[in-house]
Amino acid sequence: MPPSTQLASLEKEVVECRACPRLVEWREEVGRKKRAAFRDESYWARPVPGFGDPEARLLIVGLAPAAHGANRTGRMFTGDRSGDWLYGALHRAGFASQAEASSRNDGLELRDAFITATVRCAPPQNRPRPEERRRCRPFLEVELEHFLPHLRCIVVLGQYAFDHVLRILRDRELAVPSPKPRFGHGTEVDVGGGLRLLSSYHPSQQNTFTGTLTREAFDGIWARARELLDS
Numbered sequence: 001m002p003p004s005t006q007l008a009s010l011e012k013e014v015v016e017c018r019a020c021p022r023l024v025e026w027r028e029e030v031g032r033k034k035r036a037a038f039r040d041e042s043y044w045a046r047p048v049p050g051f052g053d054p055e056a057r058l059l060i061v062g063l064a065p066a067a068h069g070a071n072r073t074g075r076m077f078t079g080d081r082s083g084d085w086l087y088g089a090l091h092r093a094g095f096a097s098q099a100e101a102s103s104r105n106d107g108l109e110l111r112d113a114f115i116t117a118t119v120r121c122a123p124p125q126n127r128p129r130p131e132e133r134r135r136c137r138p139f140l141e142v143e144l145e146h147f148l149p150h151l152r153c154i155v156v157l158g159q160y161a162f163d164h165v166l167r168i169l170r171d172r173e174l175a176v177p178s179p180k181p182r183f184g185h186g187t188e189v190d191v192g193g194g195l196r197l198l199s200s201y202h203p204s205q206q207n208t209f210t211g212t213l214t215r216e217a218f219d220g221i222w223a224r225a226r227e228l229l230d231s
Helices: 003-015 021-033 081-092 130-147 159-171 205-209 215-230
Strands: 058-062 113-117 153-157 188-190 196-200
Touching: 003 130, 058 130, 058 159, 081 205, 081 215, 113 130, 130 159, 153 159, 153 215, 159 196, 196 215
Parallel strands: 058 113, 058 153, 153 196
Antiparallel strands: 188 196
């Protein structure tokens, strides 16, 4: 099956998922009530599939869709300030065709990169429960299975994604070090087979407004990812 067809089949499964009643109720409630700034828009209010190049060597994993970001637009990291930071950095590093991400139809394309998340529905307070993470895990496992033959780098955004992806890689019997590496901005983990996991602080407003994550530090992550792909 061609790579684009495999991912299209997975996308259909993701979008139709209703496995977590709490998340279904929340994402749909947000879509009905809306935020005043988006009151004239139709919210996606469904699980958000991954997005990007079906033959990517770089996989980017975040936490979950934002209630008024991807839960509104239907595309990962699109329509909120975190996405502004992410796509701006990806554009500067040559992984994105443009720096702006406003909607599913804005013409943005990713080059050699694919963006996904640990959980596909927007969770209340941005905090999925353990059982919700477990139910969503197979979607990420299928994506990893798809990309692993040519994957060179996984960038995880935030500690939640860092811990989750390491658990999956360990269960797949990749060479995850023991004890588990500690999360930190720029932490790099060699998991064998020519694959590296690279961690970054999440580009949330909490981190970017306080200076915990600077543009220089964030750009450094994507410069390193580029080095790993080109080495």
